[in-house]
Amino acid sequence: MESSSAATVSAGPSLGPTPADLLRRLRARGAADPVTHVERVPARPGVPAPWPSWAPPELRAAFARRGVVAPWQHQAQAATLAYEGEHVVVATGTASGKSLAYQLPALATLLADPRATVLYLAPTKALAADQLRAVAALELEGVRPACYDGDTPRAEREWIRRHSRFVLTNPDMLHHGVLPGHAQWSGFLRRLAYVVIDECHTYRGVFGSHVAHVLRRLRRQCARFGSTPVFVLASATSGDPSTAAGRLTGLPVTAVTEDASPRGGVTFALWEPPLLPPDSGPSTPVPPQSTGDHDDLQQVRRSALRETADLLADTVAEGVRTLAFVRSRKGAEVVAANARRALDDAVPGLGDRVAAYRGGYLREERRELERALLHGDLLGLASTNALELGVDLIGLDAVLICGYPGTRASLWQQAGRAGRSGQEALAVLVARDDPLDTYLVHHPEAIFGAPVEATVLDPANPYVLAPQLACAAFEAPLTPADLALFGDGAKEAVDQLVAAGALRQRPTGWYWRHRERPEVDLRGEGGAPVCVVESSTGRLLGTVDGGSSHFLLHSGAVYLHQGVSYVVDDLDLVDGCALVHAEEPDWSTHARDVTDLSVVSVRSYVDAGPVGMFLGEVDVTSQVVSYQRRRIATGEVIDTRPLDLPARELRTVAVWFTLSPQSLTLAGVQPADVPGALHAAEHAAIGLLPLMATCDRWDIGGLSTAVHPDTEAPTVFVYDGHPGGAGFAERAYGTASAWLRATRDAIAECGCESGCPSCVQSPKCGNGNNPLSKPDAIRVLDVVLANLPE
Ligand SMILES: [Zn+2]
Ligand SMILES: [Zn+2]
Numbered sequence: 001m002e003s004s005s006a007a008t009v010s011a012g013p014s015l016g017p018t019p020a021d022l023l024r025r026l027r028a029r030g031a032a033d034p035v036t037h038v039e040r041v042p043a044r045p046g047v048p049a050p051w052p053s054w055a056p057p058e059l060r061a062a063f064a065r066r067g068v069v070a071p072w073q074h075q076a077q078a079a080t081l082a083y084e085g086e087h088v089v090v091a092t093g094t095a096s097g098k099s100l101a102y103q104l105p106a107l108a109t110l111l112a113d114p115r116a117t118v119l120y121l122a123p124t125k126a127l128a129a130d131q132l133r134a135v136a137a138l139e140l141e142g143v144r145p146a147c148y149d150g151d152t153p154r155a156e157r158e159w160i161r162r163h164s165r166f167v168l169t170n171p172d173m174l175h176h177g178v179l180p181g182h183a184q185w186s187g188f189l190r191r192l193a194y195v196v197i198d199e200c201h202t203y204r205g206v207f208g209s210h211v212a213h214v215l216r217r218l219r220r221q222c223a224r225f226g227s228t229p230v231f232v233l234a235s236a237t238s239g240d241p242s243t244a245a246g247r248l249t250g251l252p253v254t255a256v257t258e259d260a261s262p263r264g265g266v267t268f269a270l271w272e273p274p275l276l277p278p279d280s281g282p283s284t285p286v287p288p289q290s291t292g293d294h295d296d297l298q299q300v301r302r303s304a305l306r307e308t309a310d311l312l313a314d315t316v317a318e319g320v321r322t323l324a325f326v327r328s329r330k331g332a333e334v335v336a337a338n339a340r341r342a343l344d345d346a347v348p349g350l351g352d353r354v355a356a357y358r359g360g361y362l363r364e365e366r367r368e369l370e371r372a373l374l375h376g377d378l379l380g381l382a383s384t385n386a387l388e389l390g391v392d393l394i395g396l397d398a399v400l401i402c403g404y405p406g407t408r409a410s411l412w413q414q415a416g417r418a419g420r421s422g423q424e425a426l427a428v429l430v431a432r433d434d435p436l437d438t439y440l441v442h443h444p445e446a447i448f449g450a451p452v453e454a455t456v457l458d459p460a461n462p463y464v465l466a467p468q469l470a471c472a473a474f475e476a477p478l479t480p481a482d483l484a485l486f487g488d489g490a491k492e493a494v495d496q497l498v499a500a501g502a503l504r505q506r507p508t509g510w511y512w513r514h515r516e517r518p519e520v521d522l523r524g525e526g527g528a529p530v531c532v533v534e535s536s537t538g539r540l541l542g543t544v545d546g547g548s549s550h551f552l553l554h555s556g557a558v559y560l561h562q563g564v565s566y567v568v569d570d571l572d573l574v575d576g577c578a579l580v581h582a583e584e585p586d587w588s589t590h591a592r593d594v595t596d597l598s599v600v601s602v603r604s605y606v607d608a609g610p611v612g613m614f615l616g617e618v619d620v621t622s623q624v625v626s627y628q629r630r631r632i633a634t635g636e637v638i639d640t641r642p643l644d645l646p647a648r649e650l651r652t653v654a655v656w657f658t659l660s661p662q663s664l665t666l667a668g669v670q671p672a673d674v675p676g677a678l679h680a681a682e683h684a685a686i687g688l689l690p691l692m693a694t695c696d697r698w699d700i701g702g703l704s705t706a707v708h709p710d711t712e713a714p715t716v717f718v719y720d721g722h723p724g725g726a727g728f729a730e731r732a733y734g735t736a737s738a739w740l741r742a743t744r745d746a747i748a749e750c751g752c753e754s755g756c757p758s759c760v761q762s763p764k765c766g767n768g769n770n771p772l773s774k775p776d777a778i779r780v781l782d783v784v785l786a787n788l789p790e
Contacts, residue, residue, distance in 0.1 A: 016320040016397055019267040019426035026314055026428075030274060034307075037270040037444040043419075046262030049076035054083055056111050057103060062138040063100070071100055073260035079104040082232045088253045089200065089233040091241035092259035094416030095394045098234040099134060099198075101256070104193045104400030105232065107338065109141050114292060116193040119229070120168040122603070123202040123725070130200065135166055142241065149173050153435045161185055167329065171203070171211045171524075172522055174218060179475055182221045186217055190225040200233040201241075201249055201409060201455045203728040205699060208457035208554075210522040212248050213468035214458075216485050217475060221251070231733060236409045237456075244455040250485065252376065264395070265418030268427045268448075270441040271311075275751060304432040305331055308382075308402040309338035312430060315398050316354055316380040320426075321373060323393070324382040324400040325414045327636065329560065330546040333354050334633050335382040335402065357383035366602035380511050385410070393417060397425050400782075402430035404440055406690055408447060413764055433635070433757040435687035438745035446691065448617070456693045456727040459487055465726030466493040470502055470518040477509035521662055530558065535569055535579045544578075546721070550624040550645050551591040553578040556762060558589045573646070587638055594766035596621040597703045597717055599710040608662035611787040612711075615733040618654040618719055620701065623647035623782040625766060639770075655733040657740075658713040659783055667779040671706075674714055677776030679767070681743070681759035682716045684777065686761070688743045689718065693731040698737045737788050744781035747774060 020094050027035045042496040048070045051060050071079070078090040090101045106118045108675055122128040135145040145166035148157065150173065159166060169178070178185050197203075203211040215231075222229055225453035233245045233253065242255035276626065304369040308324055312335060315322040326332040333356045340351035355378055357369055370393045373377035385405070405411055411429070419425035429447075433439035440446055459465070469486060472478060483490040494510055497503040502518075503510045512518070521529055521543075529543035530553060537553040544552055549571065552559060557568045559580060561647070566580035600617040624645045661671070669677050682704040689700060701721050720729050731740055751760035755774040762769065 007177040014659055015317050017112060019398075020596050022318060022320060022398070022426055023267060023269055025318070029314070032274050035269050035272060036272050036441045039268040039270055039444060039448050041060070041266040044263045047073045047260035049073040051084065052076055052080050052104070054080075054789055055108050056254035058138070059104070059107055059111060066137060067524050068100065070098060070625065071104070074256050074258055075100045075104070077240050078232070078256040080438065081254055081256070082230055083108065085230055087231040087249065088256060089241045089253050090256045091235040091238055092257065092332050093237055093263070093546055094413045096259050096261040096464075099131065101262045102196045102232040102234060103135065106166070106196060107138070107140060107143065108554035109193050109485060111140065113193070114142060114616065115191050116165065117188050118166045118194045118196065118238060119192060120166065120196040120198065121174065122168065122170055122198045123153065125170060127198065128170060132168050135230070135548050139647070150176075162277065164220045175214045175520070175522055179214070179221060179471070182475060186225055189222055190227055191775055192227045193224055195229045195231050195246070197231065197233040198250060199236070201235045201238050201247060204455045204457050204462045205728070206722045207462065207521065208248065208455070208465040209459050210468065212250065212457060212459040213464065215248065216250050217468070217472050220485060221475065221480060229397045236413050238409050238455050247459060250459075250487065265424045266415060266419045267424060269416065269429070270444060271306040271307070271428050271430045272438070273304060273430065275301050279731065297316045300635070300756065302318070303633070304402050304430045305334050305633060306338065308430050309335045310342065311400050311430070312339040312354065312380050312382065313342035315400075317346060317350070318396045319379065321376060321395050322380045322398040322400060323373070323417055324380065324402060326384060326402045327405070327406065328383050328462070330632050331402065332382040332384055336380075337549045338384070338633070347709065347713045353378055354372040354380035354382070357381050359789055373456045375589055378639040393509070399425070399427045401427070403434070404429065405439045408724050409507045411447065415687075418442040419463060431758075435684045435743075435759050436690055438750050438758040439688060439691070439742055443742070443745065456731050458725060458727035458730070460489045461724040461726065462489055463494055465489055466497060467518060469493050469522055470497060470512065473497075473510055473512040473577065474502055474517045477511045479509040488650060499530075528572070529575045531574070531575055532554060532566075533579055534566070535581050541580070543564070549578070550648065551593075554591055554624060554627060554643050554645060556589060556639060556641060557591070585736070587631055588632050589627050590763055591627045591630055591643070592766045593622045593624045594699060595703050597719070598653070602786055606788065608787040608789065612734065613660040613788060614656050615737050616654065618717065619649050620650045620652060620719055622650065622701070650721070652715050652720045653729045654719035654725060655729040655736070656711070656715055656717040657784055658711045658715045659780065662713060663783050664714060664780065667783050669776045669779050673773050673776045674706045675704070676771035676773035677780045680717050680747070680755060680772040680774055680777035681758050681780045682718070683765065683772070684745045684747050685716065685740065686718055688739060688746055689728065689732055691742055691772050692735045692739050693728050699726065737785060737790050740781055740784055740788070744778060744785060747781070748778050
């Protein structure tokens with residue numbers, strides 16, 4: 001997705017204060033110092049490399065016309081590996097020019113062999129369109145790059161299949177269009193030299209597991225047509241990219257991770273908004289509908305949105321070009337609006353220099369905002385995540401990150417927008433009231449000293465493997481040799497499909513028995529997708545997988561679609577359809593569920609005296625029972641409303657630990673406090689799991705109980721929220737002591753008295769965060785950690 005660094009638009013000279021001065025002024029505003037840590041990330045000079053000798057002169061000249069004088073070392077290294085036929089993943093930082101690493105070998109091959117073809121995959125259509133423009137701008141003869149996606153007119157599709165030699169698409173189109181129609185694509189696939197997988201770290205969890213099998217199906221078709229393409233993957237910085245890329249493609253992949261692009265120095269501050277005195281908080285009259293009486297006792301921190309808005313106003317007032325990253329679009333608008341108001345109060349008219357950058361803008365409008373920011377006409381921009389932003393938008397004087405973005409990889413991607421060579425910049429991470437954020441601002445080593453997390457996916461998930469094998473059998477009968485390609489569990493899955501009547505075994509292999517092709521949605525799971533329909537027009541806005549529909553589309557839910565806010569009027573489960581109308585209330589909705597769980601089997605366990613740690617299959621029954629409405633600007637709870645939805649069942653993978661009642665008594669946990677202790681430990685453990693694996697807390701669920709019928713002991717369960725599991729619980733089991741140590745520290749270090757959203761309270765708790773015991777949760781985790789081997 002990225003243009004080479006040399007072609008990047010760079011901002012003009014900074015006229016504002018130095019980052020150190022700026023930070024000093026920002027932190028001097030309040031009574032307490034909100035800064036918990038300051039890290040200096042030094043500048044790094046770029047290391048250029050000569051053009052590889054195999055790169056033809058006309059290709060070098062084409063890049064030179066685009067402003068690329070020479071590649072950086074990592075680009076040249078990855079390009080040469082790929083050119084020599086090795087599968088390679090380049091995993092380096094924002095704007096390090098990863099695209100050159102695959103464009104160079106792919107285009108050199110297209111120029112050398114007038115028949116060869118290249119397939120490029122991006123997670124979004126917008127990214128493929130950006131990349132199309134970049135390749136087209138090189139104006140190379142005979143390449144004829146073209147996007148092939150759901151928007152491509154029918155009339156153009158045949159021309160593209162026949163004549164384009166650089167096809168840009170996405171995994172969904174590969175799955176729904178190219179592979180089932182392989183006969184029409186045979187000419188293209190027969191000559192396929194490279195498969196480029198951009199932003200491959202986005203293929204994680206269940207979606208990533210599906211994409212892994214789509215790529216195996218692609219490899220199978222290529223093999224049938226006699227081609228063996230080289231895979232080139234580009235990833236954000238991630239832990240162990242070679243293993244993740246290998247799981248994704250099923251091939252041995254060499255990683256290039258040494259970033260040789262230049263980077264400006266950054267002063268990086270960790271910022272924890274102050275706790276509000278209990279009586280002054282956002283004044284919340286007790287709402288009549290409220291059911292969770294404990295909500296009203298919440299002690300809260302100043303919201304990260306308010307804090308970020310103030311910081312944005314202050315940096316803009318200092319003349320500093322600032323980009324604020326906010327997780328939700330509505331949040332970005334709140335930050336921009338509050339900053340504008342504060343600036344206008346100080347100097348009327350100054351507020352005009354701040355804008356929100358939201359989805360739904362046309363590309364031209366987005367680029368205009370980026371230009372205005374780079375040229376200093378605009379000084380502050382509040383935006384959602386980096387994928388929507390122009391890749392050229394780097395070299396800013398300050399970046400504010402409102403809430404930990406979920407992974408160190410995205411944290412560095414966002415912070416990477418700050419700083420340009422020769423000048424220092426400021427980055428600030430503003431913690432939200434969430435246990436993971438709390439842990440991180442008190443453990444800078446977990447940000448600055450730790451490798452970024454690994455991308456987790458599990459192609460062996462039977463709920464993914466079986467439908468994917470059905471798709472493969474539809475495309476061509478499966479043979480015993482194919483089973484090895486699809487990996488562990490493929491034989492069992494095929495046997496199940498035969499037993500279910502979907503496949504028929506013949507001497508030559510397994511045949512799909514139906515006329516229609518299997519319906520498999522890469523991005524959905526857990527039941528048929530639910531359609532989202534606008535009541536007034538009947539327009540279909542999109543679909544939501546069945547598993548999430550109770551959470552996202554219950555009556556009264558605020559549902560965001562491409563930046564536009566809708567409110568759900570009715571969820572019709574019989575017709576699989578939710579009726580919505582456009583409305584933008586100033587609250588968000590948060591569904592809560594209650595859960596029941598039984599153990600099906602134990603896959604692996606550690607017997608550690610009074611403590612047991614387990615990994616296994618479980619059956620989870622859950623029911624969404626109510627939802628909270630919360631003010632977006634402050635996070636304040638407006639009310640909790642009941643819902644009437646049926647319970648749903650899920651067979652998945654869980655990690656759990658048990659403790660003997662005696663060990664808890666010895667540790668000073670009174671029997672009456674055991675439920676609150678386990679419950680608090682469970683919430684915090686779920687909050688901290690994203691530290692170990694690329695999931696967010698909505699991908700996982702939990703349950704705790706003072707005595708569970710299957711374990712006959714006090715137990716805390718944490719399970720994957722996806723049928724068959726997505727690899728998260730497995731990862732938690734594998735890193736159990738590090739994970740629970742971080743959980744314990746996050747609770748112990750939170751400055752609150754008796755538990756708050758920053759440590760043991762959970763926004764999705766089905767029991768209204770009751771009971772919870774913060775001090776006893778620490779005792780529970782101390783017992784586990786004292787017994788569990790490292
Ligand atoms: Zn707390
Ligand atoms: Zn709970």
